[in-house]
Amino acid sequence: MRAAVLHETGQDKLEVLDDVEPTGFGPGKVRLRIRATGLCHSDVSAMNGVLPQPVPFVPGHEGAGEIVDVGDGVTGLSPGDRVLVCWLPACGGCPACRRGQTHLCLTGFMNAGTPNFRRSGGEARSRDVFGFAGTGTFAEEIVIGAGCAVPIPDDVPFDIAALIGCGVTTGLGAALTTAKVEAGSSVAVIGCGGVGISTIQGARAAGAAQIVAVDPVESRRQAALRFGATEAVDPDGLADARTRVTAGEGFDYVFEVVGTSATARTAYDATRRGGTLCVVGAGALDDFLRISMFELFFDEKRILPSLYGGGDVLRSYERAIALWRAGRIDLAGLITHRVRLAEVNDAIGQMRTGAALRTCIEI
Template sequence: MIPSPRKTRAAVHDGTSTALEIRTVEIAPPGPGTVLVRLGASGVCGSDRHVLDGDWQLPSPTVMGHEGAGTVEAVGAGVEDVAAGDHVILSWFYPCRRCTACLSGRSFVCTGSRSEECLLPDGSTALSDAGTQLFPYLSVGSMSEYTVVPESAAIKVPAEVPFDVASLIGCSIATGYGSVVNDAAVQAGQSAVVVGTGGVGLSIIMALNLVGANPIIAVDLSDDKLEAARSFGATHTLKPGDDLAARVQEITGTGADFAFEAIGRVETIESLPWLITAGGKAVLVGLPPQDAPVSIDALALAETGKSLIGSNYGSTVPGRDFPRLAELYLAGKLPVDRLISNRIKLDDVNEAFDAMRRGERARSVIVFD
């Protein structure tokens, strides 16, 4: 039975402040093709911070959060993939399943999704506050006790996967793993350097370790993060500096086969081509602010046969990749739980963002009762 509208506590961004306000708002029941989910956990991700700090513009007021996992509470008419009681991971880029990209197996570049508009497929949202429409971030809005998402955004996974782990699979793990496996197609024995060892960077290192890359070089300013990188499989750790390219070449012999940028800073993106060998591939995983052009020596790139590619969501196909990643976690091959440094309540979310801005913590995850 589809429930009546209910109240939900949510972290709301008014579009101007860098802090979130915890409000009790209203959420409508699921309509045709949509799913009501009771959240078990929500990641606190750097992409959320980009919005709060004004780097990216969104419709507002916005219910933040896009890394979520929980239990299906109810489904709308026509939903067949999930049922009440299923444990699901939420995808922040729901596919339309109809466009040419989706039909060719490339749903990560779907042209029919309204996810980036923070809208359901019919152009509505299920959240409101005193009659004012609220926009769930990337059509997820996981920093809320409840959310309504399209059926294609709710991917069933084994109930044995804890919600805090499952929430990270929905973004940072899928992004890091996918950049290695789907985009770069790294093979065993190939060398890689990872610039930035936050949650996504560590996910990249985990995936590189899983596929047998060697050596794996981690680059960061933080001693704590570099120590974490070693624990996840980095064979070498370096701090950035003018001689970074020389140090990478000293370790690898000719430069790395692959370089991954997991911060989204113009300066580090510009440094990537100098870290890879001739014929190597540099992968942009971190997302910079809007309107942030990057300067690249195109002639040098072409003459050495190097590639520079963008990786959005690790070219993830959620229905394929989320269950696969969940099974890898359950098999002990992806220690996602070790990424979580802080499990917090919804009311502590602003403190978590402040810590992120200071470069502290690996990953904070909101755990709902």
């Protein structure tokens, strides 16, 4: 089959190969034909080395498709079922799962160092290919654990389901589950890619009165306004927006959706005393946020990291679908927003005809 492969960390282009096959099919596993996939910024972070990932690897962890085959012991799933890919499945039995924090289950990371694909030629070591986050949805087919394949209703298109598999769930969950945005509150969202836009939609669904979108890219600022932001500014305009919207006090909630210490510090400064800073962006291991012990104590700002939306992902999927059906969030428009200029666009375009992939690209 064909798959888009990154050979070395730091490269900005993928090579579409036709000699790749998924490996590991057996008990407890399913084989899935990918019908739609998205490029999340986390994939880009793995490509450029911000997030650790063995190479060579197939990017992609936002995906949806049809089950081709199921291994022994798999129940509740059958060939032909429509599913989305859950890159962070819950085992149900670890301490985190028993506490109800299924998004903190580490089971999904246990096989991160195991190759997901193999090339048919070359020496043994060079034949192994990994899949990002244990998946690798930039391929025609993948093999994943049964817990990673979540059935979707027939009325949910594959491309929308793929986005629910990560970006939508992450952004909505940050606003609704982690931060618990209150009706009538003021919100600022720094970073208006796919996850940032989903955070804006979550804040709007929660009833926030003012939502200020912050992004250096004009097209993203305009998109943020279409998706529910009450105003949009470039980073240099944040201080003025804070003065106008909050009389200089600071926002009730500020969401950092970039993943750098610089933007996190900006978000902290834009949060009112006693307010909430929610860190959504995935950053580097060696990028440290500096906050003095005095301001940490004196400002009493809540600093809340949000991983994958901060809650039970299966319930989060259901919530996203319910809000979409009710017209409370726009996911079709989000797909259009996410199709942007990207170095991988040409490579993915080559795959569409043969692999029947519909790709939602965002950098």
